[in-house]
Amino acid sequence: QMACHTVHIHTKQRASLPWGHQEVPARFNFAIDVMDYWVGMEKAGRRAPGPALWWVSSHGEEVRWDFGQLQELSQRTANVLAGACGLQRGDHVAVVLPRVPEWWLVTLGCMRAGLVFMPGTIQMTARDILYRLQVSRARAIVAEEDVAQAVDTVAPDCPSLKTKLLVSTKGRDGWLDFKTLLQ
Structure with missing residues (x-):
């Protein structure tokens, strides 16, 4: 079981991040925890492709x-x-x-x-x-x-x-x- 930490996003950053805060795994890996997340968001239609x-x-x-x-x-x-x-x-x-x-x-x-x-x-x-x-x-x-x-x-x-x-x-x-x- 992986421990997670909550990251609080500053109000100015919130405009670009629709979820407001994101759980960050204890063993954070940018390629998996960010890149793959954005791919999933695009596939699910929750983020415009770009x-x-x-x-x-x-x-x-x-x-x-x-x-x-x-x-x-x-x-x-x-x-x-x-x-x-x-x-x-x-x-x-x-x-x-x-x-x-x-x-x-x-x-x-x-x-x-x-x-x-x-x-x-x-x-x-x-x-x-x-x-x-x-x-x-x-x-x-x-x-x-x-x-x-x-x-x-x-x-x-x-x-x-x-x-x-x-x-x-x-x-x-x-x-x-x-x-x-x-x-």
Whole structure:
């Protein structure tokens, strides 16, 4: 049996939250307790459908996901992390991605799988990446092509690092392909 705590919402916030207060489970998980809740609200007709994520690239490319799509994609991401990547609850995952939709999928996927999500900026140097991987004992890193070379340079000095997951349109030796695994 899970203990719950009541969260009281300030009057100004009440306009956006029709229920006024929400029971918060003792083992709160944003991906499950918020995302999945909003999906249920939309399916039940208690909330108007709308985009959960709307991303536009610098080239004008758009990605628009509703809560149901984001739920499904984040569940598939959690399965990739726990399955192909072999990660287990409590494992640390370094994430070095620019502002792309996959950042949100990995964030929510980590939450769903019980993984410790460690975001990092794409401006990190190889030395920065090495420090974070060693101190955290990260078991995996999710990165994009521009950061992959720096990761490959420091990976031999990171004995806990078992999985490298690439978010890119190109493949790379020694890396799993996120987009292929997500399909």
